[in-house]
Amino acid sequence: MKLRNALAATTAVAALAFSGAAAAETYRIGITQNNVGVDSYQTTYEQAFIESAEADPDVEAVVLDAGGDVARQIAQIQDLVQQQVDAIIIWPTQGKAVVPAVRAAHNAGIPVVITNSNIAEEGFEFIKSFSGPDNITQGSRAAEIMCDKFKEMGIENEAQIVQISGQPGYTTAIERAKGFEDRLPEVCPEVTLLETQPGDWNREKSQRVMETFLTKYDDIDGVYAGDDNMGVGALNAAKAAGREGIIFVGATNFAVGYEAMGRGEYWGSIYQSPVDDAKNALATAKAILTGEEVPFLNYFDTPKITQDNMDEFTKPVF
Known part of the structure; x- marks a missing residue:
């Protein structure tokens, strides 16, 4: 792959620059991503990952993209095992389907880090760490944002809402929906969730889903979307x-969500940086290879953002 070759060349140049000195060990770290082209978050993540790898003379990165295809990702994991890379980072296309391939990497003695969206629990014994956001907490915080707004409006005892979730079977989508659905009855027990439909992380599909909701339900007070891309489609x-x-x-506060908040059209979200996500994944893999202790669930913080406090946050770059 051109990208892999470019990264390898960068590492080679860095190695030459340090010739004559006691050079640190170079680690070959492979990553297979979910679907870079599906949204700007994943595109920005890849750019940040590549930049971080290029800036580190101790890292040679093999950067792959599954294009949303589970079979393709499994083949990529198998290829990385055959290449005998030092570590593999996986952004799963489907949390359950990749478990056998992850087990094969583990059995080959290659440490695996899962990034952004976790794999199914039965695969936990085969990975060293999960690096990413706590998606259940994100869903829970989104429920709190919505409930607080309903209380401010005085409709917490009668409000009706719909939910647009992410890609079915995708761990992030499952966890964000679970966090929201578990927390909402705790903070606003009288709010009714009318229906949930997937938007597949796609703005246009989410717009069509919302069009159906609007036709079906005369009274909708709120919409919870698994990311701002889908939320703006619903808007x-x-x-x-x-x-x-x-x-x-x-x-996952996208730029379009931030802008809609600034216009007063979109109430709130959860602030999550793809740059932090990518850097955390690479740093986690390297820490494991150098023998450092890392948490099994290596979360980075994702705070609440609403129209009331958005000035405290910089506009997302994705």
Whole structure:
């Protein structure tokens, strides 16, 4: 692959620059990503990962993308095992389906780090660490954001909402929905969740899902979307239908979500940086290879962001 060759060349140049000195060991770290082209978060993550690897003379990165195809990702993991890389980072396309390939990497003596979205629990024994956001906490915090707004509006005892979740079978989608659905009845027990439909992380599909919701339900007070890309799709549908007063709450604050918050059209989200996500994954893999202790669940913080406090956060770059 051109990208792999470019990274290898960069590492070779770095190694030459340090010739004559006691050079540190170079670690070959492979990564197979979920679907770089599906949204700007994943595109930015890849760019940040490549930049971090290029800046580290001790790292040679093999960067792959599964394109959302589970079979392709499994083949990529198998190829990385055959290459005998020092560590493998996996952004799973499907949390359960990749477990056998992860087990094979583990059996080959290659440490595995899962990034961004975790694998199914039965695969935990085969990985060294998960690096990424706590998606259940994100869903829980989104429920709190929505409930607090309903209380401010005085409709917490009657509000009706719909949910647009992410890609079915994808751990992030499952966990964010679970966190939201478990927390909402605790903080706003009278709020009714009318229906949940997947938006597959896609703005256009989410707009169509919301159009169906708007036709089906005369009274919708709030929308929870598994990320802001989908949330803005739902917002666009509501605007086109002339349905005002709906409270939109998302997760993974995209630039489009931040901008919509600034216009007063979108209430809140969860702030998550793809740059931090990528850097954390690479640092976790390298720490494992150098013998450092790392948490099994190596989370980075993802705080609440709403129209009330958005000035405290920089606009996302994705």
